[in-house]
Amino acid sequence: MDFEDTPEEAAFRAKCRAFLDANAERRKPGAVEGYRRGQDAPGAMERAKDFQRRKYEAGFVGIHWPVEWGGGGGTPIQHVIYNQEEAKYDVLTGLFGIGINLAQPTICTWGTPEQRERFVKPAMRAEEVWCQLFSEPGGGSDLAALRTRAEKQGDEWVVNGQKIWNSGAHYSDFGILVARSNPDVPKHEGLTFFILDMKTPGIEIRPIRQISGSSHFNEVFFNDVRIPDSRRVGPVGAGWKVALTTLMNERHGMRDAPGPDVAELFRLAQTIELENGPAIDDSAVQEKLAEFYVRSQGLKYTKFRGITALSRGQTPGPESSIVKVVAANKLQDILSYGLDMIGMAGPAMGETMPVAGIFEEALLYSPALRLAGGTDEIMKNIIAERVLGLPQDPRADKGMPFRDIPTGTRK
Amino acid sequence: MNFDFPEELIQLRDQARRFLADRCPPSVPRRILETSEPYAADLWRAIAEMGWTGAAIPEEYGGVGLGRLGVCVLAEELGRAVAPVPFSSSVYLATEAIMLFGSEHQKQHWLPKLASGEVIGTFAMAEQPGPADPAKLLHSIASGHVTGTKLAVPDGDIADFAVVAVNGGGRHAWLHIVDLNAPGVSRETVATIDPTRSHARLDLTAARAEPLPGSTGPGTIHRLLDYAAVPMAFEQVGGAQAALDMAVAYAKERYAFGRPIGSFQGIKHKLADMYIQVELARSNAYYGAWAVHTGAAELPVAASVARIAASEAGWFVTKENIQTHGGMGFTWQMDCHLYYRRARLLSLALGGTREWKHRLIDELRARNDLIAA
Numbered sequence: 001m002d003f004e005d006t007p008e009e010a011a012f013r014a015k016c017r018a019f020l021d022a023n024a025e026r027r028k029p030g031a032v033e034g035y036r037r038g039q040d041a042p043g044a045m046e047r048a049k050d051f052q053r054r055k056y057e058a059g060f061v062g063i064h065w066p067v068e069w070g071g072g073g074g075t076p077i078q079h080v081i082y083n084q085e086e087a088k089y090d091v092l093t094g095l096f097g098i099g100i101n102l103a104q105p106t107i108c109t110w111g112t113p114e115q116r117e118r119f120v121k122p123a124m125r126a127e128e129v130w131c132q133l134f135s136e137p138g139g140g141s142d143l144a145a146l147r148t149r150a151e152k153q154g155d156e157w158v159v160n161g162q163k164i165w166n167s168g169a170h171y172s173d174f175g176i177l178v179a180r181s182n183p184d185v186p187k188h189e190g191l192t193f194f195i196l197d198m199k200t201p202g203i204e205i206r207p208i209r210q211i212s213g214s215s216h217f218n219e220v221f222f223n224d225v226r227i228p229d230s231r232r233v234g235p236v237g238a239g240w241k242v243a244l245t246t247l248m249n250e251r252h253g254m255r256d257a258p259g260p261d262v263a264e265l266f267r268l269a270q271t272i273e274l275e276n277g278p279a280i281d282d283s284a285v286q287e288k289l290a291e292f293y294v295r296s297q298g299l300k301y302t303k304f305r306g307i308t309a310l311s312r313g314q315t316p317g318p319e320s321s322i323v324k325v326v327a328a329n330k331l332q333d334i335l336s337y338g339l340d341m342i343g344m345a346g347p348a349m350g351e352t353m354p355v356a357g358i359f360e361e362a363l364l365y366s367p368a369l370r371l372a373g374g375t376d377e378i379m380k381n382i383i384a385e386r387v388l389g390l391p392q393d394p395r396a397d398k399g400m401p402f403r404d405i406p407t408g409t410r411k
Numbered sequence: 412m413n414f415d416f417p418e419e420l421i422q423l424r425d426q427a428r429r430f431l432a433d434r435c436p437p438s439v440p441r442r443i444l445e446t447s448e449p450y451a452a453d454l455w456r457a458i459a460e461m462g463w464t465g466a467a468i469p470e471e472y473g474g475v476g477l478g479r480l481g482v483c484v485l486a487e488e489l490g491r492a493v494a495p496v497p498f499s500s501s502v503y504l505a506t507e508a509i510m511l512f513g514s515e516h517q518k519q520h521w522l523p524k525l526a527s528g529e530v531i532g533t534f535a536m537a538e539q540p541g542p543a544d545p546a547k548l549l550h551s552i553a554s555g556h557v558t559g560t561k562l563a564v565p566d567g568d569i570a571d572f573a574v575v576a577v578n579g580g581g582r583h584a585w586l587h588i589v590d591l592n593a594p595g596v597s598r599e600t601v602a603t604i605d606p607t608r609s610h611a612r613l614d615l616t617a618a619r620a621e622p623l624p625g626s627t628g629p630g631t632i633h634r635l636l637d638y639a640a641v642p643m644a645f646e647q648v649g650g651a652q653a654a655l656d657m658a659v660a661y662a663k664e665r666y667a668f669g670r671p672i673g674s675f676q677g678i679k680h681k682l683a684d685m686y687i688q689v690e691l692a693r694s695n696a697y698y699g700a701w702a703v704h705t706g707a708a709e710l711p712v713a714a715s716v717a718r719i720a721a722s723e724a725g726w727f728v729t730k731e732n733i734q735t736h737g738g739m740g741f742t743w744q745m746d747c748h749l750y751y752r753r754a755r756l757l758s759l760a761l762g763g764t765r766e767w768k769h770r771l772i773d774e775l776r777a778r779n780d781l782i783a784a
Contacts, residue, residue, distance in 0.1 A: 001413060001414065001415065001416060001417070001480060001697075001700060001701050001704055001705075002413050002414075002701070002705070003412060003413075003414060003701070004412075004413065005412065006413075009412070077412075261783075262782060262783075263782050263783035266775075266782050280772075280776070283769070286768065286769055286772040287765065287768045287769070289772055290715075290719065290767075290768035290769070290771045290772050291719075291768070293716070293771065293775065293782075294691075294695065294716050294719045294720050294723075294771075295691065297694075297695055297698065297716050297720075298690075298691030298692065298694050298695050298716075298720055299691070299694075300694075301414065301694035301695060301697055301698045302690060302691060302694040304412060304414040304694070304697075305414055305415065305694055305697065307412045307414070308412050308413060308414040308415045309415075311412045311413065312413075312415075322686070322687045322690055322691070325687070326687060326691065377676070377680070379683075380676075380679065380680040380683035380684070381676070381679060381680075381683075383683040383686055383687070384673070384679035384680065384682055384683045385679075387686060388659045388682055388683070388686060389659070389663070390659065390662060390663060390671075390673035390674065390678075390679055390682065391663065391670075391671050391673055391674040392674065393674055393675075393676065393679075394670060394674060
């Protein structure tokens with residue numbers, strides 16, 4: 001039992017470091033990472049694309065993909081090692097996550113050879129940026145309740161409807177779209193999956209202002225948008241199965257929640273004076289710090305168990321399913337406790353606040369982390385059903401033709 | 412990254428699970444609960460014959476030399492089975508104290524007997540409610556004899572000897588071996604929250620006491636408790652996993668409002684939360700296992716983290732197991748209370764989570780590099 005790389009892993013890690021040292025700046029010690037911090041800075045997209053192109057040329061994009069996808073044919077553990085190293089550097093790669101981690105594996109699994117040939121490499125090199133057009137105002141957690149219509153006319157599909165929560169739709173070249181091709185069959189059976197050129201006439205993109213004030217998400221409206229049938233991914237009516245490939249990739253990420261963690265709370269407790277001296281000497285603060293530390297460590301070692309499974313060539317166990325839900329809730333608990341210690345000065349925001357204002361900043365973005373990519377409630381359903389084997393909830397819409405199912409908000 | 416047990420210990424864990432499923436189903440702790448038998452002597456003999464009691468003891472002292480990792484995997488299975496045997500007292504505490512602090516002569520004398528199971532040892536610390544503070548120990552030690560009272564000593568009525576903590580002067584404790592069958596020792600079984608593990612009050616009146624020479628320095632008690640907390644965390648995780656399994660099984664077979672209760676999200680999400688607690692505790696216990704195995708400088712932090720996570724998971728999961736069972740869960744007849752009692756007993760055994768949390772922060776402040784790591 002140890003935390004060491006195998007000799008092969010160590011050699012690969014050294015290669016990753018050499019590339020990163022030559023192409024990126026290391027994060028400064030103590031720097032805090034926010035949610036999508038830096039994505040709005042001027043020139044961020046150009047710098048991110050430039051780095052991505054060099055990353056691709058060095059063979060660090062699609063490390064573990066099969067060679068026939070255009071990947072490196074490497075192991076999942078190599079992918080993890082690269083990401084561990086990259087996280088130590090100040091690079092923006094999240095802008096391309098949908099294209100590389102979600103869209104291309106789905107296209108490679110379900111699409112035609114022509115689609116693979118056309119789309120995979122430009123996405124890997126970030127020459128083309130992708131967004132995800134899945135959720136709708138009436139279909140979020142219940143994604144299969146989506147209503148956007150796709151009707152076949154000759155060799156084309158005509159799309160009408162609305163999507164929502166589309167990160168980066170405003171700067172994306174392509175989107176992966178799920179739409180309803182047949183409302184007369186039960187909801188999971190009437191969906192079809194498409195690749196959509198975001199410059200197609202009839203698409204309107206409106207930014208959604210989040211509670212943080214910034215706008216990373218959009219609403220996307222379709223008004224007689226035409227998609228050639230050659231851009232359909234998978235069979236007509238198989239859109240749900242195709243989308244599940246995307247969703248599995250989305251949830252597979254064992255994602256942590258960026259923001260203030262135990263180290264930042266310690267720093268805060270060391271700088272703040274309470275009634276009887278430094279907060280770090282306060283008994284109640286110490287107990288809270290200990291609880292958060294234990295939770296953080298539990299997550300860290302849960303991830304290590306998953307990485308060990310990968311390192312041994314096994315599939316990570318169900319333990320990886322807990323990471324997102326624990327991390328996002330821990331973030332909110334930590335930021336709330338931190339703000340509470342700051343007290344009356346807490347409402348102020350910005351770099352001059354303790355620990356560079358990360359507690360206040362996180363207050364306004366943290367709700368997203370409990371919603372995106374599967375809400376806490378959906379994640380707990382997944383744990384209960386897939387890991388613990390509990391029965392599914394009875395579904396009131398089971399077997400009903402979609403057009404008869406109430407969806408969205410009815411008053 | 413190789414953060415898992417080696418293959419041979421995973422096999423040992425599987426063997427132990429099968430053995431205990433056969434030899435220690437819930438009817439065994441229930442027998443101890445409902446009769447005057449203080450522990451399952453037949454089970455104790457069987458596990459001693461398989462070498463479990465000597466798992467961490469080197470072969471030169473009659474053990475099987477599996478190391479402390481071996482004890483961890485066995486502890487998890489004993490916890491799962493709610494085994495009514497003095498394993499934690501004799502193995503994690505008495506054996507560990509002699510391995511850590513005993514003289515060569517003491518190791519040669521005691522370890523083979525502990526390994527074979529012919530002798531049961533325990534650890535006697537608490538003299539009053541509240542955290543274990545070596546400076547407050549009342550025992551007087553004069554010319555090799557010890558006087559005083561120890562409360563709620565685990566397995567104190569069945570053990571052959573106790574490692575007794577006495578005030579070694581100032582803030583330090585000093586450990587002594589006391590033969591519990593010798594003159595000057597009186598012991599009385601006390602009622603506890605978990606009668607499947609018997610406890611006794613020890614009254615020592617000028618009882619002969621043999622010091623463990625390595626135990627005179629500072630930090631003795633913490634060091635012993637750190638080493639014991641890691642296998643104890645595995646035992647706690649094993650019990651929590653068993654309680655979770657019980658709740659899940661019941662939620663699948665119990666119907667209400669025309670459907671299995673496990674199809675209601677109120678139950679489903681509770682069970683998912685229980686699963687999350689168990690997995691986090693298991694991961695932290697693994698970190699503790701790594702630390703005791705390698706003798707890492709991080710052991711005090713790792714042991715505290717393992718201890719706190721396991722105690723909190725044990726409490727949460729075993730109380731919610733009762734809740735999932737509804738009124739039936741509160742009956743004597745259902746086994747829920749076996750896990751509930753044991754979880755709370757083990758979470759108190761080495762000191763409550765409150766004191767371990769303060770200990771953790773003290774250690775982290777001394778090792779600033781670990782906070783962000």
